[in-house]
Amino acid sequence: MKRQDNRRDDFESRLLGQLQAIVAARGDEASRREAVAPAPRPSAWRRRAPRLALVGALALAAVAVALIITAGGSKSSTAFAVEPRPGGGVTIKIFSLEDASGVEAALMEAGIRSQVTWLDAGMVCKEPHYKSSAIHSSGGGTFGGMTMGGPGAITISVGDSPPSRIGEYKRGEISHAEFQSSLAERANLNLDPEDFRPDQTVIISGAPVPYDGDPEGGSITKFDVAEGKVEPCEPVPAPPGAGTNAFALTQEGGPGYTPRGDSSLPAGAAATALHRAAAAAGSSDTALAPPGPGKFLYEKTKVVELEGWLPRGEGKGPKDHPRYFVQINDPKARYALVPRTRQVWTAPSGKTHVRETLGRIRFLSTADQRAWEAAGSPPPWAFDPAEHPIARDASGRLEKDYPRESFRGRHEFRYLGRLARLPTESEVLRLKIEHRPSSGAPVAASPATSARGGGTVEGLLEILGEPLTPPAVRAAAFGALAEIPDLGFERGVTDGAGRRGDAIGWTREAGFGNRYIFDPRTGELLSDAEFIYDAKAADYPTVPDDTPFRETVHLRAAVVGTIR
Amino acid sequence: MEIEPALPNPPSSLSRRLSVVAAREHGVGPEQLPLIGIDADIFGAFYREHIDRVEGFVMRRVGDRERAADLTAEIFIAAIDSAHRYRPALGSPRAWLLGIARNLVAGEWRSRDRHRAGEERLRGSALLDSDDAARWDARIDAASRSRELYAAMSRLPDGERAVLELVALDELSLAEAAEALGIRAVAARVRLHRARRKLRDVLKAPGEPDAHHPTARKEGRS
Structure with a gap:
């Protein structure tokens, strides 16, 4: 599965994204109503037509483009194909890294100015050859560029993005995994000509990489946005180490999902542990039903995050409110693991009460620990009494209580209730997650190294992470995992609460890995973590390898009658 | 007899795309304002046009960063909810939005200690990260x-x-x-x-x- 490495955005962009999701959901509702009972277009729209003549050249170009695309057929060469999309716009599918000027022309015709360069293996464009810029996309957020790698065609869609399924996700009609795969079904890159300023250009450069025994079976492609003048690309050899891109694609070739485990373990070790977990889960007598009126679903977790302490709050905040901890990597920061216990009570209405208690902050080095204590042990911003209403619990730890609404609001338990209707037979469950029909001959499980297999693993682990999943479905999920070849598996791993179990893991991007720890004796999911296994590659040079980045330890789930 | 639907009809794709371009170039005009509640792109243009102004408006009245962020989100949500009722006679889009902002902030000011009950679809304060916090603090201080x-x-x-x-x-x-x-x-x-x-x-x-x-x-x- 190809990944996107988008740049950081800010409060205003995040808020815009959330608000647009709300508006999009309302828009979907309006469309649905129109489909059911279409009304004649109000005359206001016809009145708008003469106004178009006063609008700028870009709009007229958009009209012209729309006419060309809908009037003409598809243009293709053996290297790429251009297909019109319903409702306007095109999808450009790039099958091989040839005919860069043809791709440029196709993009230009669709309203996007670009510079496309296909390079030989191991080469990159000499930088800098343009001024980096960003576009603010109508989908919310900022796009500054991305690098992607893997086998298969590169798809670029130009024009309106396909409708988001976030409304269905929020109403509990589809799961998180389904929502994520709807995003993945979109093209690798979505470009809307209207998001571009006239002086902006998309810079595309790509080179083949070996994949699966084929010396040019995959590619690494870099997308960027430039403003102003763009110089021609001058190919130069890639610097050493650049053969590994953000997706752990190495010169030897490799997929987007790289399972990570203990390769010294015998071949059937993972399956044995997972079958054991399946049996334990299936025979469990603790089953949670969604809470009825007056009751709450109670979940207790411990979240441990890597945060950096800046002793003098350098450069951040006004002088009477220094920012002690930062969550981004900063070479001046001294790193600590910041644990907080999180208790959430969720009512059937979706309203929640959250209580977070700050635990003991442990710095990665004792010298830093002492320095922080000498400075008065300042808490992170989220627990700073000067910033929030913070109390202390009976042991004196900083604690805050606040109400919230669950992500799906009143649909929360409707979504979680769907888990009870999942198949209880492993193969059937797996195929359902993979969106494949399950009638007929059994279909072999895709390996965890493939995009499909990796995505299936994530989907199954998501099911196991939900507290309301019934025992029979949990057993099926473990059973399905046991059938997936090439899982990254480790034995004897310790979670953030000191409990031991086995783990399934993989690499997601440079230096970062994911690890799900489960207990085969009880069939419980103990924790899920993102951790830094290669600090240099992850760009955290002052942190040792194998440091947790963010771990959520599952401590308790129950249905209770009160918030206490 | 046509019954006017509560939500405006979604426009055709081409005319919508052109109106988005118009909104981005000239701002969301009175004719387009009712669409901010159902069209994500037109809403996006409206938001970009007014977000800075709304934030400034809030920060000049509310010194608590988290409440300011919450109010900013609430103002736009209120705009989304009431956009379909907008008529040009109510004033320009900017004046209309300011009126919404005043009502929400004034409600806040007068009942500062009242715990805000009721449904909160979106807590703006939850979207602030430490970089935003620093930036907002500087603006709040300046105000x-x-x-x-x-x-x-x-x-x-x-x-x-x-x-x-x-x-x-x-x-x-x-x-x-x-x-x-x-x-x-x-x-x-x-x-x-x-x-x-x-x-x-x-x-x-x-x-x-x-x-x-x-x-x-x-x-x-x-």
Whole structure:
């Protein structure tokens, strides 16, 4: 599965994204109503037509483009194909890294100015050859560029993005995994000509990489946005180490999902542990039903995050409110693991009460620990009494209580209730997650190294992470995992609460890995973590390898009658 | 007989795309405003046009960063919810949005200690990260004088206070303030004059002796 490495955005962009999701959901509702009972277009729209003549050249170009695309057929060469999309716009599918000027022309015709360069293996464009810029996309957020790698065609869609399924996700009609795969079904890159300023250009450069025994079976492609003048690309050899891109694609070739485990373990070790977990889960007598009126679903977790302490709050905040901890990597920061216990009570209405208690902050080095204590042990911003209403619990730890609404609001338990209707037979469950029909001959499980297999693993682990999943479905999920070849598996791993179990893991991007720890004796999911296994590659040079980045330890789930 | 639907009809894809371009170039006009509640792109253009203004408006009145972020989100949500009821007679889109902002912030100010009950679809404060926090704190700090004025103005009658707010805090012209409040310019001028006379001391330039200067500093960490 190809990944996107988008740049950081800010409060205003995040808020815009959330608000647009709300508006999009309302828009979907309006469309649905129109489909059911279409009304004649109000005359206001016809009145708008003469106004178009006063609008700028870009709009007229958009009209012209729309006419060309809908009037003409598809243009293709053996290297790429251009297909019109319903409702306007095109999808450009790039099958091989040839005919860069043809791709440029196709993009230009669709309203996007670009510079496309296909390079030989191991080469990159000499930088800098343009001024980096960003576009603010109508989908919310900022796009500054991305690098992607893997086998298969590169798809670029130009024009309106396909409708988001976030409304269905929020109403509990589809799961998180389904929502994520709807995003993945979109093209690798979505470009809307209207998001571009006239002086902006998309810079595309790509080179083949070996994949699966084929010396040019995959590619690494870099997308960027430039403003102003763009110089021609001058190919130069890639610097050493650049053969590994953000997706752990190495010169030897490799997929987007790289399972990570203990390769010294015998071949059937993972399956044995997972079958054991399946049996334990299936025979469990603790089953949670969604809470009825007056009751709450109670979940207790411990979240441990890597945060950096800046002793003098350098450069951040006004002088009477220094920012002690930062969550981004900063070479001046001294790193600590910041644990907080999180208790959430969720009512059937979706309203929640959250209580977070700050635990003991442990710095990665004792010298830093002492320095922080000498400075008065300042808490992170989220627990700073000067910033929030913070109390202390009976042991004196900083604690805050606040109400919230669950992500799906009143649909929360409707979504979680769907888990009870999942198949209880492993193969059937797996195929359902993979969106494949399950009638007929059994279909072999895709390996965890493939995009499909990796995505299936994530989907199954998501099911196991939900507290309301019934025992029979949990057993099926473990059973399905046991059938997936090439899982990254480790034995004897310790979670953030000191409990031991086995783990399934993989690499997601440079230096970062994911690890799900489960207990085969009880069939419980103990924790899920993102951790830094290669600090240099992850760009955290002052942190040792194998440091947790963010771990959520599952401590308790129950249905209770009160918030206490 | 056609019954007007509660939500406006979604436009065809081509005309929609062109209206988005128009919105981005010239701002969301009165004809397009009802669409901000159902069209994500037109909403996006509206948001970008007004977000800075809304944030400034809120920060000049509310010194608590998290409440300011919450209010910013609530103002846009209220705009989304009521956009379909907008009619050009209510004023320009900017004036309309300012009216929403005033109502929400005023409600906040008067009942500061009241725990905000009811449904909160979206908590703006949850979207602030530490970089945003630093940036907002700087802006909130810079607006502290405005908040002092705002606090002082609370003693004025509503009508006079409203005009003075928009002129002295938000730096609107008298004509813009009149439009935002839905009153005639003449009436606005009279109210402004009365308000200024009553708050003559508070509106002295900083540094001058100031008998009515309320202190509203937060306790900070050193």
